Amino acid sequence: MTSVSITAPAKLNLFLHINNKRDDGYHELETLFTFLDFGDELTFTLTNDKIISLCGDTHGIPQHDNLIYKAALALQSYKKVPLGVNIKLIKKLPMGGGVGGGSSDAATTLLTLNTLWNCQLTIAELANIGVKLGADVPVFIHGKTAVAQGIGEKLTPIELPKKWYCVVFPNVHISTAEIFTHPDLPRNTPKLSDGWKLAETQNDCEALVKKLNSEVEKTLLWLLKYGPSRMTGTGACCFVELDSQIAAQRVLNSLPSCWQGFVAPNTVISPAHTQLEARLK
Ligand SMILES: C[C@@](CO)(OP(=O)(O)O)[C@H](O)COP(=O)(O)OP(=O)(O)OC[C@H]1O[C@@H](n2ccc(N)nc2=O)[C@H](O)[C@@H]1O
Numbered sequence: 001m002t003s004v005s006i007t008a009p010a011k012l013n014l015f016l017h018i019n020n021k022r023d024d025g026y027h028e029l030e031t032l033f034t035f036l037d038f039g040d041e042l043t044f045t046l047t048n049d050k051i052i053s054l055c056g057d058t059h060g061i062p063q064h065d066n067l068i069y070k071a072a073l074a075l076q077s078y079k080k081v082p083l084g085v086n087i088k089l090i091k092k093l094p095m096g097g098g099v100g101g102g103s104s105d106a107a108t109t110l111l112t113l114n115t116l117w118n119c120q121l122t123i124a125e126l127a128n129i130g131v132k133l134g135a136d137v138p139v140f141i142h143g144k145t146a147v148a149q150g151i152g153e154k155l156t157p158i159e160l161p162k163k164w165y166c167v168v169f170p171n172v173h174i175s176t177a178e179i180f181t182h183p184d185l186p187r188n189t190p191k192l193s194d195g196w197k198l199a200e201t202q203n204d205c206e207a208l209v210k211k212l213n214s215e216v217e218k219t220l221l222w223l224l225k226y227g228p229s230r231m232t233g234t235g236a237c238c239f240v241e242l243d244s245q246i247a248a249q250r251v252l253n254s255l256p257s258c259w260q261g262f263v264a265p266n267t268v269i270s271p272a273h274t275q276l277e278a279r280l281k
């Protein structure tokens with residue numbers, strides 16, 4: 001039986017600007033995605049029947065609602081694959097925390113099964129399947145640190161220096177849909193101009209989420225003592241950027257017990273891609 005374990009990494013939005021609201025209700029964004037060398041672990045075991053099954057840390061999400069199952073089913077149907085798969089999930093990323101765990105799980109499933117089922121789809125074809133599962137899935141399929149525009153589908157890869165992050169989850173769940181439908185969300189940040197600088201960017205959701213949720217405000221105030229800090233995505237996770245693992249670990253070691261967190265460096269290429277390429281060699 002062929003079995004393979006691949007990471008579904010966390011992402012951070014190092015900034016998130018909202019430029020406009022489209023007629024279909026979705027928002028045009030500009031956001032800088034980077035991947036972290038930390039994530040969920042997915043183990044894929046091929047089967048000769050056509051059954052797709054999921055086990056492990058599913059946290060009460062019914063199989064048919066899980067983005068991993070949906071991704072596998074979408075690929076199996078698209079390519080009329082005669083094989084099945086059992087997928088075991090070890091969940092390390094907070095759900096609905098703004099670190100993209102569900103989207104990353106879906107992308108890792110598409111990338112891995114494309115190989116294991118020998119579907120031979122291109123990255124662009126996989127991203128097309130993925131975007132129907134969530135706006136953030138294509139960036140994980142492409143797997144490169146990038147500025148995303150549109151609703152996240154126009155990607156421009158960029159190089160960033162290696163940094164260490166302490167990511168904190170304040171134990172509150174923020175609904176992405178609630179933030180995007182809130183009347184107080186700013187929606188008119190001008191598009192980035194040539195030569196933009198990270199220090200001049202922000203997360204446009206941050207002020208609203210802090211106002212709605214004092215735990216997020218407290219988390220950011222606490223992190224700011226250690227270095228430049230922001231919320232990722234629509235929250236609730238917040239992060240501080242540091243130059244070394246020791247400095248990031250020091251922040252994690254003093255984390256108040258009511259919050260959870262982890263430490264990881266950013267990676268230019270998503271760990272899912274690096275691991276799959278190493279397997280194919
Ligand atoms: C804004 C981001 C930044 O990374 O937030 P996080 O989810 O990571 O916090 C993402 O693009 C989110 O992507 P994803 O979580 O896949 O969103 P989806 O499931 O596609 O959409 C959830 C809901 O958010 C709203 N939505 C999402 C993306 C977007 N560009 N405009 C929107 O208005 C829509 O109301 C949609 O119903």
Ligand SMILES: Nc1ncnc2c1ncn2[C@@H]1O[C@H](COP(=O)(O)OP(=O)(O)O)[C@@H](O)[C@H]1O
Nearest residue numbers: 066067068095096097098099100101102103105
């Ligand atoms: N495998 C999965 N992992 C996480 N969330 C999932 C998964 N499958 C479905 N979901 C649903 O997707 C929602 C968003 O998940 P997630 O990607 O973790 O959020 P975010 O984009 O804010 O980090 C969750 O609240 C959950 O209901």
